[in-house]
Amino acid sequence: MTNNNRPHPRPAHPRRNVAIVGTGSYLPERILSNADLEKMVDTTDEWILSRTGISQRRIAADNEFTSDMAAAAARIAIKNAGIAPDDIDLVILATSTPDTIFPSTACRIQHAIGATGAASFDLQAACSGFLYGMIIAEQFIASHMHETVLVIGAEKLSSIVNWEDRNTCVLFGDGAGAVIMQAAPEGKHGILASDMGADGAQTDILHMPAGGCRMPVTADVLAQKQNTIHMSGKEVYRYAVGAMNASAERSLQLSGLTTDQLQWVIPHQANLRIINSVRERLGVEEGRVILNLNRYGNTSAACIPIALHENCQSGKIKPGDHILMVAFGGGLTWASIVLEW
Numbered sequence: 445m446t447n448n449n450r451p452h453p454r455p456a457h458p459r460r461n462v463a464i465v466g467t468g469s470y471l472p473e474r475i476l477s478n479a480d481l482e483k484m485v486d487t488t489d490e491w492i493l494s495r496t497g498i499s500q501r502r503i504a505a506d507n508e509f510t511s512d513m514a515a516a517a518a519r520i521a522i523k524n525a526g527i528a529p530d531d532i533d534l535v536i537l538a539t540s541t542p543d544t545i546f547p548s549t550a551c552r553i554q555h556a557i558g559a560t561g562a563a564s565f566d567l568q569a570a571c572s573g574f575l576y577g578m579i580i581a582e583q584f585i586a587s588h589m590h591e592t593v594l595v596i597g598a599e600k601l602s603s604i605v606n607w608e609d610r611n612t613c614v615l616f617g618d619g620a621g622a623v624i625m626q627a628a629p630e631g632k633h634g635i636l637a638s639d640m641g642a643d644g645a646q647t648d649i650l651h652m653p654a655g656g657c658r659m660p661v662t663a664d665v666l667a668q669k670q671n672t673i674h675m676s677g678k679e680v681y682r683y684a685v686g687a688m689n690a691s692a693e694r695s696l697q698l699s700g701l702t703t704d705q706l707q708w709v710i711p712h713q714a715n716l717r718i719i720n721s722v723r724e725r726l727g728v729e730e731g732r733v734i735l736n737l738n739r740y741g742n743t744s745a746a747c748i749p750i751a752l753h754e755n756c757q758s759g760k761i762k763p764g765d766h767i768l769m770v771a772f773g774g775g776l777t778w779a780s781i782v783l784e785w
């Protein structure tokens with residue numbers, strides 16, 4: 445039996461353009477430099493910098509959690525958007541390091557910031573999570589279901605890093621970035637195009653084996669450090685370049701823009717060599733790529749919103765600029781967005 449004759453449950457408004465109206469970020473105080481890592485594992489500043497582009501990363505305090513960093517970034521975004529916390533209809537937190545598996549960390553954030561009217565959920569798409577979150581938020585606002593959505597990328601990756609594994613511990617850092625999204629102001633386009641995808645055949649090249657129902661944490665599991673990040677670096681590298689490039693090209697094509705019409709590219713900050721490969725394939729000059737991995741390392745879902753906030757605050761990103769954001773992460777997942785600032 446079909447429902448073809450059932451009336452549409454909501455009035456059929458035309459879709460509307462959606463924009464970011466406020467940004468925020470938070471980085472923990474403690475700096476862990478490559479020199480510090482030289483004392484922890486068999487590595488050198490020269491190796492880390494030349495292979496990854498990372499000099500230092502931030503590490504959250506023992507009593508500072510993903511929800512705390514996320515709430516701090518969200519408060520700044522709320523202030524910059526000129527809204528009140530109870531204007532927020534929906535809180536989406538992209539993270540691979542929730543405070544707890546349940547309840548969602550987004551619910552903790554909702555309470556911490558006083559977004560009393562907001563539905564809240566966590567989103568798991570690893571490093572692509574923030575862009576997945578923005579694309580979901582866009583649908584709610586474009587369809588008139590919601591007016592104001594808070595999207596956050598926040599990670600305490602230091603809590604799932606094996607600090608004895610030099611292959612991974614040099615790469616990651618902690619931090620949070622947030623945006624407030626609403627219908628674009630009159631005359632603005634906001635988001636022009638987006639793309640998201642996944643390849644579930646590659647789950648095992650970047651993952652944390654334990655902690656879910658497949659491998660509950662036991663003394664053996666802990667002894668084998670199965671509750672930490674496991675990565676096949678070379679395979680991830682290879683997939684990252686292809687997937688980011690293909691997604692960026694799809695979004696660009698949908699937007700009707702060419703790369704020379706972009707003022708800025710904000711890529712996921714995993715590795716400078718990955719970023720340079722993607723940049724060269726797209727044909728974008730070095731000066732138009734926004735980077736922060738030298739100072740913060742790979743903060744997964746938080747990389748892009750942190751970079752966005754810092755470069756809006758500094759005045760580098762200006763109204764009317766065209767920006768391409770593109771990410772790749774465990775899953776495997778990828779996503780990209782082209783927008784007018």
Ligand code: ACO
Nearest residue numbers: 487488491495571610611614677678680681714715772773
């Ligand atoms: N210090 C010194 N030597 C190291 C270190 C280290 N920190 N880490 C690895 N090595 C050694 C390896 O053991 C290896 O030694 P071997 O040849 O004796 O076995 C040697 O360096 C070379 O290792 P490679 O894997 O060839 O190094 P590569 O040039 O591929 O760089 C890296 C490794 C940086 C991990 C790279 O593969 C990479 O960036 N991959 C992408 C993965 C990524 O970015 N993940 C981040 C999370 S995923 C995401 O955000 C989407």
